[in-house]
Amino acid sequence: MNSDTAPLIFDGHNDFLLHLARGKITVEDAVYGTKSGQIDFLRARKGGFGGGFFALWVPSTTKGQANGDEAMTNARYDVPLPGLVSWEDAMKVVVDEIAALRALERTGKLKICTTADDLETTFHSEKTAAVMHLEGAEAIDPDFSTLEVLYAAGLRSLGPVWSRPTIFGHGVPFRFPSTGDTGPGLTEAGKELVRQCNRLKIMLDVSHLNEKGFNDLAALTDAPIVATHSNAHVISPHARNLTDRQLAMIAESDGMVGLNFATAFLRPDGRMSPDMPIEIMLRHLDHLMEKVGEDRVGFGSDFDGAIVPQAIGDVAGLPVLRREMRTHGYDEALLTKLCHQNWFRVLRKTWNP
Structure with a gap:
């Protein structure tokens, strides 16, 4: 392994499974390479991508967020969010996505990891290490029976919401400029979801929660607070980004923030445009480390779910980021923390307290 592909990156978020479950790519494409999307196993090896959180995400079944990416190229925007997704509709999609992840595992190229030891062993093997993540809890019923089944x-x-509302809480809209103080917090069912996840040692992700929901979760959880793919609001004042107050709460919990590569959440002007310097990503990293510490920052690319900087483009472009980090002055010990060690630390603490 050369310096371009080392240290290996463990990534906080991708939406690859939706493309696979919808048939946009096939398992064969994933193994042998495809020009579609931003991830396949060949490009992952070229980029030094060792694994990450593979999201189970449910597209909306009602109108809303039409032309969202186009709207997010404007100087100001407030993209309408779709309404609730039913449990029945959500479960169908989530089951299909889990089946897609299992199909990847059967190729021998990937392994679904459920313990910290298994995660680290797999990550340093020839296989991609995958953590199953639920982005938005629409597939969880109010009695939490499906939570038990999905855990098994x-x-x-798990993230209680993906921006649109669920029976558990409310997410932030795709709004710029804006704070995350955009509505009510967790419902009573949402508060119970936090308790159930704590009981099962399922990691809780605050990435799409609004400010009141973030506060409610922080007050209840006995685990580290984690934002798998979020950035610094002080640099890009988008509703999706974290304020310094929220970052302080994450630090106090000994949690974690994964830097989101989505350009609308990186750029100071909030535009979803790939034309931006990597230096802006480094500004976010510097600020996040200043506020939460160098042991609590990593990456959460949002590959296959976002427009990323043109200089990176897809998972094969990760060496560009490593080179820029070295040029910026990050030493090898810090690179290793940011690339994967910090994720392993917080997952071990969450899963094995």
């Missing part, structure tokens, strides 16, 4: 299937990380 390998679920080890």
Whole structure:
């Protein structure tokens, strides 16, 4: 392994499974390479991508967020969010996505990891290490029976919402400029979801929660607070980004923030445009480390779910980021923390307290 592909990166978020479950790519494409999307196993090896959180995400079934990416190229925007997704509709999609992840595992190129030891062993092997993550809890019923079933299937990380509302809480809209103080917090069912995840040692992700929901979760959880793919609001004042107050709460919990590569959440002007210097990503990293510490920052690319900087483009472009980090002055010990050690630390603490 050369310096371009080392240290290996463990990534906090991708939306690859939706493309696979929808048939946009096939398992064969994933193994042998495809020009579609931003991830396949060949490009992952070229980029030094060792694994990450593979999201189970449910597209909306009602109108809303039409032309969202186009709207987010404007100087100001407030993209309408779609309404609730039913449990029945969500479960169908999530089951299909889990089946897609299992199909990847059967190729021998990937392994679904459910313990910290298994995660680290797999990550340093020839296989891609995958953590099953539920982005938005629409597939969880109010009695939490499906939470138990999904846990048995390998679920080890969960975000109560993806921006649109659920029975558990409210997310932030795609709004710029804006704070995350955009509505009510967790419902009573949402508060119970936090308790149930704490009981099962499922990691809780605050990335899409609004400010009141973040506060509610922070007051209840007995685990580290983690934002798998979020950035610094002081640099890019987007509703999706974290304020310094929120970062202080994450630091106090000994949690974690994964830098989101989505350009709308990186750029100071909030535009979803790939034309931006990597230096802006380094500004976010510097600020995040200043506020939460160098042991609590990593990456959460949002590959296959976002427009990323043109200089990176897809998972094969990760060496560009490593080179820029070295040029910026990050030494090898810090690179290793940011690339994967910090994720392993927080997952070990969450899963094995």
